[in-house]
Amino acid sequence: MPELPEVETVRRGLVPVLQGTILIDVQTFREDLRYPFPLFFAEQLKGQTVETLERRAKYLLLHLSGSQTLIIHLGMSGRLRIDSTHDFIKQKHDHVIFRTSRHQTIAYNDARRFGLMDLIPTQNWHDYIHFKKLGPEPFDQEFTFEVFHKSLQKHQQPIKVALLDQRLIVGVGNIYASESLWGSKIHPNRSANTLTPKETELLLINIREVLNRAIKAGGSTLRDHQQPDGKLGYFQHQFAVYSRYLEPCLREGCQGHIRKFAQAGRSTYYCEACQK
Ligand SMILES: [Zn+2]
Structure with a gap:
């Protein structure tokens, strides 16, 4: 499943392709993904210029010239494929195709169809139904460690479980939660409300670093493949603990080994x- 770094990588890959371009043609090849497409979806999009591309949690937002915003969520298996050739060939599971004024084709491919596309007024995008329960963005400057610490005080569950709670902070997936706790020397089973301000500050720094490293790795993968592929995958070689069961700890001077256990099914x- 694409996590925040993968979605951010896709966004950055789409900016040079879509920003400032006109959607000349849009085609859908079925009625729905996870939900039905909005009424007259393709017709509404046609002729609009993509002005800016933003991300909220794992949602892509394409702000359009007609004061509308196209929302895209990749679900479990969604991918966006850019085709710059003049003989685009539709592939199996291509459900939506966008053609741009720069003569490029962007295909949305989604075998499992848990993805989502919606069209909403740009003015009210913050109030979008799927955004209502989302907590702060990890990179938001207003999301300081003081704010983070205050919200952790209200939670008694293990810190690892709290990090996966999208109402507390968005975009810290299972892998990145383990990685950032290791970076902060915090045991995943500690109650969230026992973290000191100092530990919380370190944790937030590590969350940002772990996510940034993954985004950077995604960027280089992107350059190699020249397509914003939602299936870029995780950047396995960079993990300190994830999937390293019984291997020696990578921290200098530490003689410990990596252990694992299940928390909330993960x-x-x-x-x-x-x-x-
Ligand atoms: Zn260690």
Whole structure:
């Protein structure tokens, strides 16, 4: 499933292709993805210029010239494929095709169809139904460690479980939660409300660093493949704990090994020695 870094990578890959371009033609090849497409979806999009591309959690927002915003969520298996050739060939599971004034084709491919596309007034995009329960963005400057610490105080569940709660902070997926806790030397089973301000500050720094590293790795993958592929995958070689069960801890001077256990149905990896 694409996580925040993958979606951000897709957004950055789409900016040079879509920003300032006109959607000359839009075609849908079925009635719905996870939900039905809006009424007259393709017709409404045609002729609009893509002005800016933004991201909220794992949603892509394409702000259009007609004061509308196209919302795209990649779901479990959604991918956007850019085709710059003049002989675009539709592939199996291509459900939406956009043609731009720069003669490029962008195909939305989604085998499992858990993705979503919607069209809403730009003015009210913050109030979009799927955004109502979303917490702060990890990179938001207003989301300081003080704010983070205050909200963690209200939660008794293990910090690893709290990090996956999208109402507390968005975009910290299972892998990135384990990684940032290792970076902060915090045990994943600690109650969220026991973190000190200092630990919370370190944790927020590590969350940003882990996500930034993944976005950067995605960027280089993108350059190699020249397409914003939602299936870029995770950047396995960079993981400190995730999927490294029983391997030695990578922290300098630490003699511990990586352990794992299940928390809220997800695998948590941590170092037995240096995370307290
Ligand atoms: Zn360790």
